[in-house]
Amino acid sequence: MAQISNISKQLQLKCSGERFYELFKNKMDSITQMFPKKLLSYKIVEGNGFAHGSVVHWKYELRGTLEAKQKLHMDDTNKAITLEFIEGDLFKDFEMVAVKGEVSDGGSNGISSVKWSVEFVKANEGVAPPHNYLQFALESTKGIEAYLCNNN
Template sequence: MALYGKLETNVKIKASAQKFHEILHQRPHHISNICSDKIQGVELHEGEWGKAGTILDWRYVLDGKVHKAKKVIEDVDEEKNSFTWKLVEGDLLELYNNLKIKVQCIPKDEGSVIHYTLEYEKLHEGIPDSHSLLQLCAEVTKDIEAHLVGNNNDV
């Protein structure tokens, strides 16, 4: 079993790539209002919302348990509606030496496709790939889509 891993998924949504990108990247602190059963809070630890180098504290539910993560916004490409978070602190570092979540919001004729890539290095071979984290990303995406399509843009 490899220690380095990469998981990817595409989630089709009816909302625009730009609006989705704006919430997930520039206003993640509003996500807990959209799906509090999955994301309990996102707080600015250091820096400015949406800027590379910014550090965010996340509280989220994964596999039925509340977890904490400190993520730095490592890379931002506003033209491609993409960004990368790198885990710098939190429960998942008990399993991984490093973990990155790359998100690209791709416009389509109707709506958009949200492409997630998880890249990680496990601490040892006994740790399973993080399919549940990828599933959480997909579920949060669908909740944000429902919010945006429902025209509840006053988060």
């Protein structure tokens, strides 16, 4: 069995962790509008909108135009969203890829954060880790955070 690898990074949020997670949970279509040069198009192919268990076909820009289908997993208890890739161009280099965002809403210190992780299994050892997917999540976080801070 192939070994699952993981790359991750945690970012402190300037906005409420709750609001950050709620945007993903209830207004993911807004996120697509925030990044039109990166998220070129989407279509819900299974399920009811951007909801737990739905499958979304994406066309996106990440070192070229790529396409993929992702299954959405939402965990309200842990304020986590997982985008599990189930089909697409990245399967030329990977057997499995999942991008997960886990939001912490401050706790005792009042500082919210999001930890982005990319779990993956390489198709062969010559493949570099998918740092571009982690970088996209980090860059998106900054844009989403700015939107939430400016739109109370």
